[in-house]
């Protein structure tokens with residue numbers, strides 16, 4: 705696809721398979737960096753960043769029962785602060801230029817990155833969701849780059865997307881505001897809120913989406929309003945991915961949308977101001 709075709713495809717579908725962006729050596733350096741972080745965390749841990757997280761406990765386990773080693777999914781936020789191979793990835797010219805093009809902006813800033821590793825075994829997590837509503841940000845001019853560190857197939861739990869859902873009025877921020885207010889009214893009146901189309905979509909199995917299979921070193925982009933999810937990894941192989949979330953110029957801090965987000969303590973601008981600062985580097 706030419707760059708213009710990529711843009712048209714992304715505008716229409718809300719996602720784009722961008723293909724290869726990293727060399728095998730760059731992928732290897734990132735895998736090695738992740739191994740170092742995991743072994744550090746399995747030792748005494750490292751709490752040097754407020755946003756750093758170890759992972760998701762197995763479904764139904766209380767954290768104290770599962771313990772660090774037993775966790776089902778490793779999820780590490782802001783690897784760029786911890787390992788040079790990851791810092792290089794957030795500044796990778798192919799990735800940054802694509803993010804700028806898709807968001808029609810002269811430069812992008814990183815909201816945050818994260819490694820998501822689905823090891824073989826118990827790893828069901830990441831049903832259909834829209835990222836935007838988890839973040840204290842707006843407007844929704846934000847894109848994620850999902851970079852495969854292992855070959856990502858249907859069996860290993862590759863990304864699955866619902867094309868065009870980013871532009872579906874039923875899943876828009878305006879509909880979200882109406883649903884939030886209706887849910888509050890229902891709570892005030894002591895009755896359950898009505899199920900919405902968004903709720904139904906969240907309950908659908910991720911395998912209902914379109915799979916975006918990638919080789920290690922390839923990436924795909926998805927719009928922050930695009931419904932996406934990943935099914936379990938049913939192979940005996942690892943499925944590691946590095947996700948970089950890029951904001952267009954002008955995206956602002958919108959505290960009310962997600963007041964409890966782990967990155968809120970790292971935000972230095974006032975509520976409503978464009979989100980800038982060293983914690984959110986220009987890519």
Ligand SMILES: O=C(O)CCC(=O)C(=O)O
Pocket residue numbers: 820822830835848850861932933934945947
């Ligand atoms: O990597 C995964 O399994 C899920 C990632 C995801 O949902 C995201 O990048 O927003």
